[in-house]
Amino acid sequence: MSQTLKELANQLMSRRLVIIDLTHELYNGMPTYPGDPPFNHEYVKVGKSYGESTLSKISAGLHSART
Numbered sequence: 001m002s003q004t005l006k007e008l009a010n011q012l013m014s015r016r017l018v019i020i021d022l023t024h025e026l027y028n029g030m031p032t033y034p035g036d037p038p039f040n041h042e043y044v045k046v047g048k049s050y051g052e053s054t055l056s057k058i059s060a061g062l063h064s065a066r067t
Helices: 003-013
Strands: 040-045 055-059
Touching: none
Parallel strands: none
Antiparallel strands: 040 055
16 A cells, blocks of 8 residues: 555544545436536446446536636
């Protein structure tokens, strides 16, 4: 384990560091900012048995502000 990871773990255990989960569900049809393209998820390949992989494709709008 790296020294940085050890320090983070110690800070979490001693409650000197708080992690806030900002996870949001992504789904087709979800609200988007007006003018942005819609979020889209589609399965390209679905693994049906052990050891097979599932492949997905997503597209979404991405923007940043000019300063």
